[in-house]
Amino acid sequence: xxxxxxxxxxxxxxxxxxxxxxxxxxxxxxxxxxxxxxxxxxxxxxxxxxxxxxxxxxxxxxxxxxxxxxxxxxxxxxxxxxxxxxxxxxxxxxxxxxxxxxxxxxxxxxxxxxxxxxxxxxxxxxxxxxxxxxxxxxxxxxxxxxxxxxxxxxxxxxxxxxxxxxxxxxxxxxxxxxxxxxxxxxxxxxxxxxxxxxxxxxxxxxxxxxxxxxxxxxxxxxxxxxxxxxxx
Numbered sequence: 001x002x003x004x005x006x007x008x009x010x011x012x013x014x015x016x017x018x019x020x021x022x023x024x025x026x027x028x029x030x031x032x033x034x035x036x037x038x039x040x041x042x043x044x045x046x047x048x049x050x051x052x053x054x055x056x057x058x059x060x061x062x063x064x065x066x067x068x069x070x071x072x073x074x075x076x077x078x079x080x081x082x083x084x085x086x087x088x089x090x091x092x093x094x095x096x097x098x099x100x101x102x103x104x105x106x107x108x109x110x111x112x113x114x115x116x117x118x119x120x121x122x123x124x125x126x127x128x129x130x131x132x133x134x135x136x137x138x139x140x141x142x143x144x145x146x147x148x149x150x151x152x153x154x155x156x157x158x159x160x161x162x163x164x165x166x167x168x169x170x171x172x173x174x175x176x177x178x179x180x181x182x183x184x185x186x187x188x189x190x191x192x193x194x195x196x197x198x199x200x201x202x203x204x205x206x207x208x209x210x211x212x213x214x215x216x217x218x219x220x221x222x223x224x225x226x227x228x229x230x231x232x
Contacts, residue, residue, distance in 0.1 A: 001024055001025060001026045001028075001060065001061055001152070001153055001184050002022075002023065002024040002047070002058075002059070002060055002153060002184075002186065003023050003057070003058070003059040004020060004021055004022045004023070004043075004046075004047065004056070004057075004058050005021050005056055005057040005058075005059075006019050006020070006021055006055070006056040006057065007019070007020050007021075007043075007046055007053035007055065007056030007057070007058065008020075008053055008054055008055040008056055009042055009043075009045075009046045009051055009052075009053045009054065010054055011042075011051065015208070016039060016042045016208050017039050017042055017043060017046065017053065017208045017209075018207075018208045018209045019056075019209065020039070020043060020046075020056075020205070020208070020209065020210055021210060022043075022203050022210065022213070024153070024184055024186050025184070026184055027179065027182060027183070027184055028179075028184055028185075028200045028201065029175065029179050029184075029185045029187065029198055029199045029200050030185070030186050030187070030199060030200060030201050030202070030203070031186075031187045031188075031189060031195045031196070031199040031201075031202045031203070032044075032186065032187065032188045032189070032202075032203050032204075032205055033189060033190065033192060033195060033202055033203065033204050033205070033229075033230060034188075034190065034204060034205040034206055034229065034230070035190060035206070035229070035230065036190065038205045038206050038207065038208070038229075039205045039206075039207070039208040039209075040157070040158075040188035040189075040190075040205055041082075041083060041157055041158070041188060042208070043188065043205065044080070044082075044155050044157045044186075044188050046058070047078075047155060047186075048070050048073055048078060048080045048155055049065070049066075049067075049068055049069055049070040049073055050070055052066055052067055053066060060073070060076060060077075060078060060153070061076075061077075063076075074102075074149055074151070075102070077150075077151050077152040077153060078151055078152075078153050078154075078155065079146035079147065079149055079151030079153070079154045079155065080146065080154075080155045080157075081142045081143055081146050081154065081155065081156050081157060081159070082142075082157050083157040083158035083161060083188075085138045085139060085141075085142040086142065087130040087131075087133070087138050087141055087142060087145075088130050089129065089130045089131030090129060090130070090131065091129065091130055092126065092127050092128060092129055092130070093122055093125055093126045093127070093128055093130065093133070093141055094112075094126045094127065096130055096141055096145055097112065097115065097141075097144060097145055097148050098148075100145045100146070100148045100149050101148045101149070102148065102149045102150055103150065109150040110147040110148060110150050112148075115144045115147055115148065118144070118147075118174055118177055118178075119140045119141075119143075119144050119174065121137065121140060122137070122140055122141060122144055125137065135162050135163060136163050136164070136167040136170075136171075139159060139163065139167075139171065140171075140174075143156070143159070143174070151183070152183065152184060153183070153184045153185075153186075154178065154183055154184070154185045154186070155186050155188075156175070156185055156186065156187045156188070157188045158188060158189060158190070159171060159175070159187065159189065160189060160191040160194050160195070161190075161191070168191070168194050172194055172197060172198050175187075175198050176198055179198075187199065190230070192226065192230055196216050196219065196220060199216055200215075200216065201213070201214070201215055201216065202214065202215075202216055202219045204219075204225065204229045204230065206229045211225070211228075211229050212225050212229065
């Protein structure tokens with residue numbers, strides 16, 4: 001579904017990503033692991049078009065998407081949940097969901113009832129303003145808002161950051177349900193333990209370069225790689 005080939009991304013004159021390549025197949029959950037500053041968020045922003053690469057190729061369902069504006073990529077079926085959530089603080093939970101709604105190309109899709117089935121806690125606070133939500137509630141709302149656009153593929157940046165252990169476990173379960181619903185997910189994270197529990201394959205990025213790629217079982221067994229690139 002997603003093929004990233006040899007991308008180089010810059011912030012001004014600063015070269016951030018160096019020849020990054022990765023692939024995500026349909027209905028997979030793939031993780032991109034790395035320390036803070038390793039290049040995870042820049043990779044996500046390169047894919048969604050916020051910081052397009054100066055060199056390399058990004059294909060979504062076989063179509064080259066480098067240079068396409070983020071709002072158009074959303075219409076093509078890519079949902080993006082940034083690490084800072086970007087909740088509209090003055091709007092209620094329901095209004096945050098309403099402004100992002102987009103009907104599915106085919107029948108069904110993610111309507112309000114189905115989203116509240118996945119995130120029942122949001123239904124109970126539907127009239128609460130975004131600025132009054134806890135960090136965990138904002139995280140749930142950010143994912144729910146992306147789902148109202150009926151994406152096929154979700155970019156999830158640092159979903160577990162700042163959450164209490166019980167909320168992390170709950171969010172893990174909700175991400176598993178997304179996969180069961182047929183969605184494809186790419187997660188950028190530094191919480192290795194939680195991410196490995198919900199992923200099919202993993203990449204490790206360090207200093208803007210992909211250093212390792214393999215199955216979750218291979219990554220669990222390779223203690224040397226984890227120590228070298230993931231431990232702080």
